[in-house]
Amino acid sequence: MGKKRFNVTVDRTICKACGICVAFCPMSVFTTDHDDKAVVSVPERCTGCRQCELLCPDFCITVVQVEETADG
Amino acid sequence: MGKIHEKYLRMDKMPHIWCAGCGNGIIMGAFINAIDRLGYDKDEVAAVSGIGCSGRITGYMDFNTIHTTHGRALAFATGIKLAKPRLKVFVFMGDGDAVAIGGNHLIHACRRNLDMTAVIFNNHIYGMTGGQFSPTTFKNKNATTAPYGTTDPDFDIAQLCIGAGATYVARGTSYHARLLTDLIVKGAEHPGFSIIEVITxxxxxFGRRNNFESPAQMLLWQKEHGVAARKAKTMPLEDMEGKFTIGELYRSTEIxxxxxxxxxxxxxxxxxxxQ
Structure with missing residues (x-):
């Protein structure tokens, strides 16, 4: 059984650059861009704890588990 | 946005007007997660709110909603529940709305024990009107109406509600979003008047006047100062200084x-x- 992988997306159009996801992601998946909005920089580190999804006040972040394919 | 948001929110009203990093959005997210877990149909839920930043929540959620007058959300909700007992009634109020302007409605709603669930957004300030101190602003904290710090002691909403006769009282925070969902689910399932105070x-x-540099720092404060009620029982009193208990604080089925x-x-x- 391989490591579970997750697809993390940020809707930049509704992100208000509050910095909560950047501060609370335990795996430091997020960084910020020139507008201080969240960017998914290292998605492969995501463990799927969904802390970002729960704490994003604007519901910009979605975490979806990637379906494992036969060839991995 | 996830599927759950698209199901329960009025997407044409998004994005909401709450400020960057505001806890209200986190509470709304926790609430729709709770409704989803409870499995209520959208048409059997009635959401009632008062005035203030928290009052905006009823505009954003796709249930039977009513945005009422200041402090009177519980009075409107009482009418709704008595007229249509099949509805699951949820009331949203801010700290000023619930314990200052609507303080009387709150204690009498607790006393009656009508089957409703009230969620109180306690952000310790009147946010919408520009940062005047509220009954829950901590002593010595700054506000526009207290530039040298407040002199008034703060209200403990949960203890007030227990004293007034509410039969389910819990306290959560916007940081502990998973716990908050659990508490809302338990409050909704409790047959009687349930109060969930949310420290947000x-x-x-509040933050900018009280040396909090970012919304994240304020969430961290909640993480560090919220102590699980079960753990608090075993802690020495001096360790609880300046902290608050979270979780289920009181439940009674006798009334x-x-x-x-x-x-x-x-x-x-x-x-x-x-006859």
Whole structure:
């Protein structure tokens, strides 16, 4: 059984650059861009704890588990 | 946005107007997660709110919603529940709305024990009107109306509600979002008046005046100062100084629910009519 992988997306159009996801992601998946909005920089580190999804006040972040394919 | 948001929110009203990093959005997210877990149909849920930043929540959620007058959300909700007992009634109020302007409605709603669930957004400030101190602003904290710090002691909403007779009282925070969902689910399932006080943060009107540099720092404060009620029982009193308990604080099933009691009045009146 391989490591579970997750697809993390940020809707930049509704992100208000509050910095909560950047501060609370335990795996430091997020960084910020020139507008201080969240960017998914290292998605492969995501463990799927969904802390970002729960704490994003604007519901910009979605975490979806990637379906494992036969060839991995 | 996830599928759950698209299901329960009015997407044409998004994005909401709450400030960057505001805890209200986190509470709304926790609430729709709770409704999803409870499996309620959208048409059987009634959401009632008062005035203030928290009051905006009813505009954003796709249930039967009503945005009422300041402090009177519980009065409107009482009317809704008595007229349509099949509805699951949820009330949203801010700290000023619930314990200052609507303080009387709150204690009497607790006393009656009507089957509703009230969620109080306690951000310790009047955010929408520009940062005046509220009954829950901590002593010595700054506000626009207290530039040298407040002199008033703060209200403990949960203890007030227990004293007034609410039969389910819990406290959560916007940081502990998973716990908050659990508490809302338990409050909704409890047959009687349930209060969930949510310690949340106003990064603009409270945070900026009280040395919090960011919304994240305010969430961290909640993480560090919220102590699980079960753990607090074993902690020495001095360690609890400046901290608050979170989780289920009080539950009673001994006090009769108001609709049941009122049902007897309806029955008696009907019998008299027959004679």
């Amino acid at each position: 943060h106003c990064p603009v009107n 009769p629910e108001y609709l049941e009691e009122y049902g007897r009045v309806i029955q008696a009146a009907n019998e008299e009519k027959k």
